[in-house]
Amino acid sequence: MPYVTIACQALLAGVFVVAVAGKVRGRAAFGEYVASIAALGFVPWARPVAGALVAAEILVxxxxxxxAGLGAALLLLAVLTTGIVLGVRRGRRVPCRCFGAAAAPLGPTHVVRNLVLAGVACAGLAARVLGGSAAAADPAGVAVALAAAAAGVLVVVRLDDLVSLFKAS
Structure with a gap:
């Protein structure tokens, strides 16, 4: 089971790295992210909240x-999901700036995405408890786990585009 843990760690790390890169790729991108935090209702604290979230994503x-990072990822995903749910419940139509510039407003798709990512963290934790250390992992198995994680990162990062392909026009 070390391969499940490895795949879960790599998938979550990849998602958080892409999320950070999208938010800090330039002054304008970070400004858009701060504006989205403000639009969710965190107006007086938008810049410090945005900075803290980016720092937390880097640390995770x-x-x-x-x-041990799986537990930190689970905690951060709970915070991010709570913010999305609160914003949606308040009727805020805020563009998802989770991975940088995007036009799709935050909504149920983003909540489900984060819940699935939380499930990935839980699966990684469970596999760790049940399955031993990665020290005994075969390099070929690690390569397969990393390839699966990379495919998962791609799906998560491009989820808005995938959902739009299947929406009725």
């Missing part, structure tokens, strides 16, 4: 080099 991505 780095911590995912160890299995």
């Amino acid at each position: 991505a780095v911590s995912l080099a160890t299995p």
Whole structure:
């Protein structure tokens, strides 16, 4: 089971790295992210909240080099999901800036995405408890786990585009 843990860690780390890159790729991108936080209702604290969330994403991505990072990812996903749910319940039509510039407003798709990612963290934790260490992992198995994680990152990051393909026009 070390391959499940490895795949879960790599998928979550990849998602958080892409999320950070999308938000800090330039002054305008970070400004758009701050504006989206403000539009969710965190107006007086938008810049510090945005900065803290980016810092937390960086810390979680780095911590995912160890299995302990799965718990940190689960906690951060709970915070992010709560923010999305509160914003949606307040009727805020805020563009998802989770991975940088996007036109799709935050909504149920983003909540489900985060819940699935939380499930990935839980699966990684469970596999860690049940399955031993990655020290005994075969390099070929690790390569397959990393390839699966990369495919998962691609799906998560491009989820808005995938959903729009299947929506009735």
